[in-house]
Amino acid sequence: MKYRSVFDIIGPVMIGPSSSHTAGAARIGRVARNLFERQPSWVNIHLYGSFAETYKGHGTDVAIIGGILDFDTFDERIKESLQLAKDNGIEVQFFTEEAIPEHPNTARIHLGDDKGEMELVGISIGGGKIEITELNGFQLKLSGHHPAILVVHNDRFGAIAKVANVLAKYEINIGHMEVSRKEKGKLALMTIEVDQNIEKYVLQELEALDCIEKVTTIVE
Known part of the structure; x- marks a missing residue:
């Protein structure tokens, strides 16, 4: 793997204890928001592997929702993202799955509103880096780090x-x-x-x- 800067190794500036569980999770959520192109009215998040086991302690839940609210990894509002989502009328549900994923830090995000819905699968591969591996049933490989x-x-x-x-x-x-x-x-x-x-x-x-x-x- 090639690194573009020292921040690819030590991780990004971020809120939370873990680049994989917090920064990566926020980026997965923000890609989902970007692709949906608007704020959703409901979000269902299915967590797998270590995401499912430690998501509350490592802040994965607030990080994903913060990303869906379009907050960057260092935005202090991530800490309050669950309440902010509620204040904005977004219904949020988390589900922990027992299925064994290909990657331990895996999240499936299903979101929508009265105009449509979207589903994607993202993995956090370390150091704040992510990959989107599925979008509405299509298999893909999208880093989220480039236009x-x-x-x-x-x-x-x-x-x-x-x-x-x-x-x-x-x-x-x-x-x-x-x-x-x-x-x-x-x-x-x-x-x-x-x-x-x-x-x-x-x-x-x-x-x-x-x-x-x-x-x-x-x-x-």
Whole structure:
């Protein structure tokens, strides 16, 4: 594994006792909020492995909800996030699961409102680093540490090339890209990590492509 700075080794500035259980958990929650694009009215959080065993003592619960409230890892309001969520009308439920996950620090976040819902699985891999491994049933690998574009598209010839051509047009460099699909010929998901935040007009051009269903971004 390559580290970009000393903070990748010693962990980020954060609230709480553990970079894996607190900072990583907050980042998983914040990615969920970013992808949902608004404050949800309800959140169900399923915790696995060591997250399930120690989530209250290590502050994993307040950290995930703090992230969903769009708080950064060092935001003092994380300590009061459960009460703040309640004050904002967000119904929060936690569930501890006995199933053995592939990674010990795993959370499944299911959230929504009267307009829709979303589900993702995130893991905290240490030092505040995370990976999102599933989104609405699509398998993916998203670090949450770089700007990214998530493109839901029709699984057909030329779709990937059309998206890549738009990014090339605006000289946007791709750092990592992968495609996941549930079933051949149906919907697929492109996960594209890039080197800079994407301007709105680029997203609009991507959304206008005839093969694209939805475009979502994660900003740095």
